[in-house]
Amino acid sequence: MDANVHALIEHYGVTANTMRFLDQPKRMFINGQFIDRNHELANVEDPSTGGCITQVPLGTTQDVDEAVAAAHHAMTEGEWSTFTPRDREQVLRRIAELIRENAQTLAEIESLDSGKAISGCKNVDINVGANTFEYFAGWATKIQGATRQTSFPVECTTYTRKEPVGVVGAIVPWNWPFAMAVWKLAAPLAVGCAVVLKPAELTSLSMLYLMELCVKAGLPKGAINIITGKGSTIGNHLVSHPGVSKVSFTGSTPVGKTVGAAAIQNVSHMTLELGGKSPMIAFEDADIDAVAASTLNSVYFNAGQVCSAGSRLYVHRSRYEEGIEKVKAVAQSIKLAPCLDPSGTMGPVISASQRNSIMGFIEKGKAEGARLVTGGNIVEERGYFIEPTLFADCTNDMTIVQEEIFGPVLVMIPFDTEEEALTLANDSIFGLAASIWTQDISRAHRLIPKLQAGSVWVNIHDPGDPSMPFGGIKQSGIGNDLGPEQLEHFLETKGVWIKV
Numbered sequence: 001m002d003a004n005v006h007a008l009i010e011h012y013g014v015t016a017n018t019m020r021f022l023d024q025p026k027r028m029f030i031n032g033q034f035i036d037r038n039h040e041l042a043n044v045e046d047p048s049t050g051g052c053i054t055q056v057p058l059g060t061t062q063d064v065d066e067a068v069a070a071a072h073h074a075m076t077e078g079e080w081s082t083f084t085p086r087d088r089e090q091v092l093r094r095i096a097e098l099i100r101e102n103a104q105t106l107a108e109i110e111s112l113d114s115g116k117a118i119s120g121c122k123n124v125d126i127n128v129g130a131n132t133f134e135y136f137a138g139w140a141t142k143i144q145g146a147t148r149q150t151s152f153p154v155e156c157t158t159y160t161r162k163e164p165v166g167v168v169g170a171i172v173p174w175n176w177p178f179a180m181a182v183w184k185l186a187a188p189l190a191v192g193c194a195v196v197l198k199p200a201e202l203t204s205l206s207m208l209y210l211m212e213l214c215v216k217a218g219l220p221k222g223a224i225n226i227i228t229g230k231g232s233t234i235g236n237h238l239v240s241h242p243g244v245s246k247v248s249f250t251g252s253t254p255v256g257k258t259v260g261a262a263a264i265q266n267v268s269h270m271t272l273e274l275g276g277k278s279p280m281i282a283f284e285d286a287d288i289d290a291v292a293a294s295t296l297n298s299v300y301f302n303a304g305q306v307c308s309a310g311s312r313l314y315v316h317r318s319r320y321e322e323g324i325e326k327v328k329a330v331a332q333s334i335k336l337a338p339c340l341d342p343s344g345t346m347g348p349v350i351s352a353s354q355r356n357s358i359m360g361f362i363e364k365g366k367a368e369g370a371r372l373v374t375g376g377n378i379v380e381e382r383g384y385f386i387e388p389t390l391f392a393d394c395t396n397d398m399t400i401v402q403e404e405i406f407g408p409v410l411v412m413i414p415f416d417t418e419e420e421a422l423t424l425a426n427d428s429i430f431g432l433a434a435s436i437w438t439q440d441i442s443r444a445h446r447l448i449p450k451l452q453a454g455s456v457w458v459n460i461h462d463p464g465d466p467s468m469p470f471g472g473i474k475q476s477g478i479g480n481d482l483g484p485e486q487l488e489h490f491l492e493t494k495g496v497w498i499k500v
């Protein structure tokens with residue numbers, strides 16, 4: 001461990017369990033075991049200092065083959081295949097309990113690995129993981145087909161059976177390493193699938209810790225396998241694997257297109273959860289203080305590295321200058337701090353390359369004529385900190401309005417009519433989410449069907465619960481995570497005819 005990371009940990013303190021985990025060698029988890037094979041290792045960086053925390057193995061295509069075979073065996077012949085729905089419910093509940101018991105350690109590991117402010121990490125990320133396992137535990141005993149009454153001339157008993165789709169290959173990004181991975185695990189396990197999951201190369205640690213908890217919970221071997229390493233090699237091999245029946249991907253739109261093209265070669269099922277550039281629309285009757293306050297969660301949370309970030313704010317011209325002043329005050333109130341500082345409200349962005357990419361967008365915004373209201377600078381200390389940034393007087397043709405920046409950067413644009421607001425909001429290749437801010441319930445209902453987005457929120461941005469589906473339309477994706485809708489993605493429907 002680098003001296004700067006050590007100093008950070010000494011200063012803020014972490015649990016003995018976190019230290020034990022960080023100090024021990026990291027291993028991939030295949031067929032119920034942490035495997036040790038002299039893999040090449042990659043440094044894991046703490047974005048708050050840029051120092052090395054630990055190392056993770058770089059998996060190979062053979063590891064992927066082995067993990068897929070273990071998952072297949074688990075589903076067909078292993079102990080996992082003998083689990084009744086109630087057994088699956090109980091093991092998922094036990095995993096959720098262990099996540100809650102280990103929430104502090106998990107939050108510390110996640111925070112150090114990703115740079116997330118520890119304050120939000122335990123309450124949001126880790127809590128979302130436990131809630132998601134609990135929610136899908138309840139579904140394990142409620143999977144059902146249907147009987148049908150046909151008009152076929154020969155009398156038959158006809159019914160449908162819901163069967164697990166097969167081995168799931170899951171790939172997740174670095175912005176919500178724990179929560180996004182759990183979104184990929186809980187639903188397929190509930191219906192009896194087995195999963196091979198590849199975390200982002202930058203953020204594998206919380207998944208490796210979760211595997212310790214899964215062993216304690218009694219999850220049968222092969223039900224979950226975690227392979228660590230590079231997307232371009234093992235990620236690509238996993239999504240192209242003929243033994244994988246369902247590809248479940250969360251990440252950027254460009255990589256998602258490659259993944260989808262690979263999956264279709266095997267005619268695998270696929271869910272793609274991709275990028276976004278989600279609008280917030282504040283009308284003349286909006287509670288503008290609430291709009292401004294919501295930017296803390298909508299666009300500045302997690303240093304803006306949120307797929308559903310409300311990163312475009314359209315405000316009615318009559319409230320526009322007032323809106324700018326209020327959002328500016330919120331942006332300036334944010335406390336940038338190293339991840340483990342409990343008083344910090346924003347940590348660093350994930351890496352030097354992400355910081356450079358965000359700064360490139362900020363420069364582009366200035367060059368294209370947007371008005372920089374606040375922020376826009378790198379905070380010149382160790383680590384990858386960028387000031388919460390607000391641009392006003394933007395137009396929809398600007399790069400910073402069209403492209404996903406994935407950083408703490410908000411753009412504001414005035415509008416005059418409801419029709420204009422709708423046109424501007426829908427003028428995007430993305431369609432992940434949108435929020436409407438108004439006191440006029442009729443206007444909200446008029447706009448909900450017309451907004452091109454997988455989720456629409458009124459007078460709130462980015463609420464979440466495992467019972468509500470989350471997914472994108474247009475280039476933001478195909479299919480949903482969460483809710484009963486997600487379960488369907490892991491089930492095949494078999495039609496059965498029995499001549500009477």
Ligand code: NAP
Binds near residue numbers: 235404432
């Ligand atoms: P990314 O670059 O697309 O990477 C996502 C994952 O794909 C990583 O695990 C990556 O591995 C892997 N990967 C890369 N190339 C691959 C290939 N050829 N085949 C298979 N896997 C491959 O995305 P990111 O930069 O990590 O995350 C940010 C993006 O995720 C943003 O666009 C954000 O909007 C999106 N996101 C969407 C949602 C949603 O629900 N819609 C949620 C969260 C994030 P490596 O780490 O090794 O590159």
Ligand code: MG
């Ligand atoms: Mg990446």
